[in-house]
Amino acid sequence: MQSSSAEAAIRGEIDADRKDGFAAVRPTESVISFEGVSKSYLRNASRTLLRHRFKSWLTGAPAEMFCALKDVTFALPRGVSLAVVGANGAGKSTLLRIATGIAAPNCGRVRVQGTIAALMELGAGFHPDLTGRENVLLNAALLGLTRRETYEQFDSIVEFSGIADFINEPLRTYSSGMMMRLAFSVAVRANPDILVIDEILSVGDQNFQRKCVDEIKRLKSSGKTLVCVSHATAVLRELCEQALWLEHGAVRMRGSTATVLDCYESGGRVS
């Protein structure tokens, strides 16, 4: 009984949102818009072997697909930040990958306006054998900074990360918190129009997490957009105005952060 009333409440929320939420925004005003975006992956892990291709070509066996995103539609106005929630494997990271242009969707339309910096995974974009300094330079270049911008920002990147003492040590000697500090510092100093964060803030200590939240707020106040995946819902409530709840690759609910997260958290208990 409780479960069905929760379902009804969710549907009500979705309908309410259709009237005054995302859908009301004209596409030209949105920084990120997804229209019917789907993404599926080949299931078989050995698909990259010629032997496997040859076998399926001879036997005519169709490739097994796994659908990671199903018909996802949303639009995010400039300056509004989006929280993405959902269980493990619900498609959150796939959604971020498509939004950042790292992966291409199978169908649907994705439009993104402005530069993106993404913090996708711990140590991503870093090489363990390079020093912190060399990794900062490489990462800045990957994020599209010019040589001048990089050298102008270098000191403030190191200062913000708070690990100046270790900047000439190879990255493999860093703790996960130190890596996150460096990655976050480069990403925010790249001054992107859209900052995408996948779950990594939780690695930092209390002080640095506070510092990150303050820095993100400063970016937001200058009109930048944040897209954030996290299981730390308190942070999401503080930083994001809108939320998207994914379940098995499909949008279960979207709307204001408070309503979606309330539902998400209670829905978690019900099921």
Added chain:
Amino acid sequence: MLNGNLIFLLQNLVLKDFRIRYRNMSLGVAWSVANPLLMMGILTFVFTRIFPNPSMHHFALFVLCALVPFNFYSLASNAGTTSLLDNQSLIKRVRCPRAVFPIASVLSSSLHLLIQIALLLGLLLLFGHKINRYWLWLPGIWGMEVVFMCGLCLMTAALDVYYRDVRYLVEASALVLFWMVPVFYPLELIPAHYHLLYTLNPIAVVAVTDRQILLDTRAPSPDLLLQLIAVSLLYLAVGLAVFRSFERDLADYL
């Protein structure tokens, strides 16, 4: 497309490759010199002591002229082919033009080419050869080999992501190429109806023109140069086209 950011990115990737390759080696750059010297030594021993060929002078330099472009092929093709997989932690997380990875890998192998060229020129001067005006052709000829390798590696790198077997084909190609480049025999020995097999192969053309310039002190044959330029640019164009057609779903297969 080729703006300042992209050059800065390329430069950083080349530096990264070079640093990583040498940081864990105590002899460092010396390996780039030791490898061709060893090959030159053994080939010279075999072809002057065991199968002597009295018509050839300075057999060691004759061999080295071809070993330098061949070594570059074998190094750059291996590094370039695996470059996308080697850099997957970058490609899967950051959006950037992916073609820079094979190109950066070929360019960082070019630093080894430069070291080996210095070795070749140093030995030439040591053995009493003089600098001549035809040396001015050399940067262009070696540059064309780099262009050829970029084109080839764009192709093999993209294919290697989808079919991991490609790298072994590329490794095997170096074994075949060692015999299909006139490393220890002159091009004149090749029967005329096989000539095209050599002149359409940029590595063989670089070896032959190196010898014309450095050992025979003459201008490189214009027809060989034209073939070198045409084939190299063709490979680059095809490589870019192939890479572009595979680029879209690259991250899904890494």
